[in-house]
Amino acid sequence: MKHITLNDIEQMEKVYRLNLINAISGFKSANLIGTVDEQGIENCAIFSSVIHLGSNPPYLGFVTRPATVPRHTLENIRERKYYTINHIGGEMIEAAHHSSAKYPQEVSEFEKTGLSPQYLNEFIAPYVQNSPVKIGLQLMEEIPIKTNDTIMVVGKVLHLYIDENCIGQDGHADIEQAGTVAISGLDSYHGTTRLNRFAYARPGQPVKSIG
């Protein structure tokens, strides 16, 4: 194996370093965050940093750069307090990637990318129409990460939309069957194939497949 030190990383050309370091955390979630500002201008942006924080109550977090340069997603969430997180399905990856282009605030990425906004049950933020899993959230907390001046945004799940056939008897949501993709690095999109599911692990007992 090649040994790469912090000093090597610091000496790398910028894009080379971005490509390498963005891949080393492992596979990432692939989500579109939908927001709207007070003028009704919609925003839709791709994030690979959405993570699970808790189940009861249900909380999700995501990491973003601060709004020192225009960050429409963060600004809209601060303004309106509600936003949506929408899984990216296999047939959506090109449009989803397009949403990362830096369009000005007055332009809706929905129009430019071909993704369609969808309003459900009077929730103020737009969902993404063809997304296989759609989540409506309320802003709970903005946490500054001092080390590199990023922000973790924490939200509570108020609404969840998912195909009933993807939820197993034990509650497990089969997001592979739903068509959700994974991201690696800055720009690589992946379908998945289940290898196994395992029962809750207990000391001294062999791991049991629940496949």
Place this chain on the structure above:
Amino acid sequence: MKHITLNDIEQMEKVYRLNLINAISGFKSANLIGTVDEQGIENCAIFSSVIHLGSNPPYLGFVTRPATVPRHTLENIRERKYYTINHIGGEMIEAAHHSSAKYPQEVSEFEKTGLSPQYLNEFIAPYVQNSPVKIGLQLMEEIPIKTNDTIMVVGKVLHLYIDENCIGQDGHADIEQAGTVAISGLDSYHGTTRLNRFAYARPGQPVKSIG
């Protein structure tokens, strides 16, 4: 699509809710965190919450419950300040899942699960021998997430070990080729198949495949 509200989620049976809500953030990274305490007792634990925070300097974060009940990974990181993050490869998933069993502090999960500790270049924390991507980190910051009393641990990458053949000319690390898996929900392990890679997206321009 089925519409599930916060109230529905609050009323769910506990394990059903855990299975459902743990799956809705999307696919997750699959990593083993290696630590050692001051007595030299090693710990190896699976985490699906490792995320990318920055490339220059290179920072990774992960989320953990606070150490109000024994959390050997967090306690060891606090004690020693250095730890490792190791990708889980397809042939390691059973042993990796086993590491989530609650063994007491004096027991090394390495011994119980069949994973082997590996010490490289005088770094004090153990890597996981067969892991396809191994990272040595230094603790930078512990960030309390007040909303649900969890903690984000931020570390700086000091060392990175990866097969040279998995690094492209542009720096992109092909973790699919390396054999890294993804996790969904609490207990589901997935291999991946690349769908596409896309060039940096620019306003008004079609998205270009870089395959």
